[in-house]
Amino acid sequence: MISGMSILAEAVAALREWQHDDAPVQLHPGDLGWFWRAGAQATAAAVRTWRRDGRIVAVGLLDEPDLLRLTVAPDALRDEELARQLAEDLAHGVLPPGEVSLEAPPGALVRDLLAEDGWRAGEAWTPLVRDLTEPVADPGLRIEVIGPEQAPVWAGVLRASFDGSTFTEQRWHAMAAGAPFADARCLLAHHQGTAVAAVAVWSAGPGRRGLLEPMGVHRDHRHHGHGRAITLAAAAALRELGSSSALVCTPSTNVAAVATYRSAGFRQLPQRRDLHRDA
Structure with a gap:
């Protein structure tokens, strides 16, 4: 069994690896660092990971009970199998029933699938670099x-x-x-x-x-x-x-x-x- 803290350490490492200037603006290890003010156990409980062949390919942070901040490995943004798995999981258990919001990188295929399923545009954000x-x-x-x-x-x-x-x-x-x-x-x-x-x-x-x-x-x-x-x-x-x-x-x-x-x-x-x- 992999402990919550081990998964958290792996998630931080994956997010570090994905931060490149030519990659979409996405969840950053610093976002997990700022959430850590609630404590290590609360942070571990708020993190979700998806794997393929043992490698983490997506990370989510339940920043609020009704808000998941999700990011995907840059080389898997348009991966159909992963996108369908993410959409299925978001509909059944990762997020609670009812009104919820999701942050996901521009260009991620999961955004297209969710839009087809009736999700609409939510809060607007301005990134600056x-x-x-x-x-x-x-x-x-x-x-x-x-x-x-x-x-x-x-x-x-x-x-x-x-x-x-x-x-x-x-x-x-x-x-x-x-x-x-x-x-x-x-x-x-x-x-x-x-x-x-x-x-x-x-x-x-x-x-x-x-x-x-x-x-x-x-x-x-x-x-x-x-x-x-x-x-x-x-x-x-x-x-x-x-x-x-x-x-x-x-x-x-x-x-x-x-x-x-x-x-x-x-x-x-x-x-x-x-x-x-x-x-």
Whole structure:
């Protein structure tokens, strides 16, 4: 029997391998790393894997009870046998009955099959990427790479950046204990001695695409360019970690976030939509 933690480690390794600049924007090991704030057991319970000949060819993260974030190995995006298996499993057990949503890479055959089965376009997302070949401009603020001692400050800035956030110091420690965090950094931006913005960046290894997740600016310190500054710092940190490019994805309705990322040198990619199944 393969343990949940062993499967989780294999899933993280597969997701690392699939992060290439010419591959579709897809689930990243950093997404699992950010989910790890709920703890290792909860993360293992939320991950689904599909195999062929012993190799993982698809990974899903049940990010919410009614939302599965699914990705497929780049060389299997149009594989009919896998796509039909995924569609069958999504209809019978992987997702609960009733109204649900699915994130899947553009071009994946499973999207076509689900659309034929009545799934419709759901929430719109805007991915943005920045090439990291060249050095990144100075952000203009003091940037701190935090460790356990600064976790309460980082958690506090993050809570103040998102309405309804329940992020805590304990959740930071749980996240930092996860396997993906070995290639991650948590940054704080300071203005006149006050922490004003926070970001986590996740490398998938040298020569692969890195991820920003999450990024937030304290609600009391907005409209001063701090979002652009912490985003520049995030890009620079990923470049130091060896990432070939930096990726961030935000709801298309968050036009302010899209503008912030673009101001930090990120290039907007075509909008993508989740798939939604009505009750």
